[in-house]
Amino acid sequence: MSSETDDKHKFRTSTRLLHAGYDPHVFHGFVNPPVVRASTVLFPDAATMRRRDHTYLYGLRGTPTTEALEAALDDLEGSAGTILVPSGLAAISVPLLAFLGQGDHCLVIDSVYGPTRHFCDTMLRRMGVEIEYFDPAIGAGLRDLMRENTRVVFLEAPGSNTFEMIDIGEMADIAREGGAVSMMDNTWATPLFLRPLDFGVDLSIHALTKYPGGHSDLMLGSVSANAATYKRLRDAQMQIGVNAAPDDAYLTLRGLRTMEVRLRAHERAALDLAQWLEARADVARVLHPGLPSFPGHDLWRRQFKGASGLFSIVLNGGGQREAEAFLDALRIFGLGYSWGGFESLALHVDLSDRLFAKGPSEGPVIRLQIGLEDVEDLREDLARGFAAVQALV
Incomplete structure (x- = not known):
């Protein structure tokens, strides 16, 4: 490792984001990689x-562009190696396929991203993998679910849509003691606010589509692994034959350069609005780990360095009719899937597939992605939604 590379690892995060993964002098001094x-x-x-x-063998195995993004993510994650795949769901699927086979047992947190559950309940079950979901509040009780054939413990924190918090290190330790590999979907926090490998997790998973890309115009995923798991992960990627397109890798590298600035803006605006929403009578609960009132707030403070712009609210009463009236009245918040871009989004959360983490029962759960618009405009837009619900009475 060169002294210049050593120096880069000493820089603070915002500086490393600007310079990670690429040496301009390798390509004639141009600031961005080709x-x-x-x-x-x-x-x-x-x-x-x-x-x-030879440095490069075939396009599927990587190019200077994809290699630059992999190196940048390794720097941010503290990982031994990173693979890139065409979507966040692929970043979930590839490591599960890499470490599971017929007759294996896989433990999955119940508050997991919906498409993860769908992949487990379809593809993995057809392969002969036994899937068992567990309550995010299980704590040390996870040890009682471990079996001789448990090969993977799949985590997500905070939980998808309902934002349950877990003791990440405790669960990673339990997995390791039982001979299993731990994986964690860390898309909400990004490596700026949490580095799962620092807590003993083996593989950190991201939908780079979200905050790293930041502009709602690309699809990409990554898996960053420790030294013990990286080779098997990379081998599985090549066996399946899936890698990322260089154009999307380039756009993600460009997004990384401004990610901390954007994330801090998302964080400030989301907390501002979350506090305002918490004081409203027409909101039963605000599901935001950064609020002291949130049940997992202490766990969040102990493990995370910040909060992103995604959280949920629970309307005070009603059901689908009220949820749709609220959403249809919005003029700035778009109605769309995904999040992490510059724009604000909202959707009615479906928790019907949950076994344990069923979510609040006071009313419909609305997930909000707080974008980079003016906070007062967003506040007024949400007020329009509440007025529409009141008009139904």
Whole structure:
């Protein structure tokens, strides 16, 4: 490792975000890495080709563009290696396929991202993997669910849509003691606010589509692994034959440069609105880990360095009719899936697939992504939604 690289690891996060994963002098001093679109790589001679003794072998195995993003994520995550895949769901699917097979047992937190559950309940069950969901509040009781054939413990924190918090280190330790690999979907926090590997998690999963991309115009996922799991993860990626497009890798690298500035703005606006919402009579609960009133707030403070712009509210009474009236009245908040872009979004959360983490019962759960618009405009927009619900009475 060069002294220049050593110096980069000493920099603070905002500086590292701007310089991680790329040395401009490798490509004639240009500030941004080039977009290298490639399939075929030519070898200088037959012996080199036979030995596969070449920096790049084939486009599927990576290019300078994808390699730059992998290196940047390794720097941010503290990981031994990172793979890139075409979506956040692929970033969930590939590691599960890498470490599970017929007859294995997989423990999955019940507050997991919906498509993760769908993948487990369809593809993995067809493969002969036994899936067992567990209550996010289980704590040390997770140890009682471990079996001789438990190979993976899949975590997400905070929980998808309902934001339950867990003791990440405790659950990672239980998995390791039982001979299982721990994986965690860390999309909400990004590596700026949480580095799962620092808590003993083996693999950190991200939908780079969200805050790293930041502009709602790309699909990408990553899995960052520790030294014990990286080779098997990379081998599985190549066995499946899936990698990221260089254009999307380039856009994500560009997004990383401003991610901390954006995340802090999302954080401030979301907390401002969460506190305002908490004081409203027409809101039964605000599900935001950064609020002292939230049941998992102490766990959040102990483990996380910040909060992103995604949280939920529970309307005070009603059901689908009230939820749709609220959403249809919004003029700034868009009605759409995904989050992490510059724009505010809202949706009615469906928790019907939950076994344990069923969520609040006072009324419909509305998930809000707080974007980068003016906070007062967003406040007025939400007030329009509440007025529409009141008009139904």
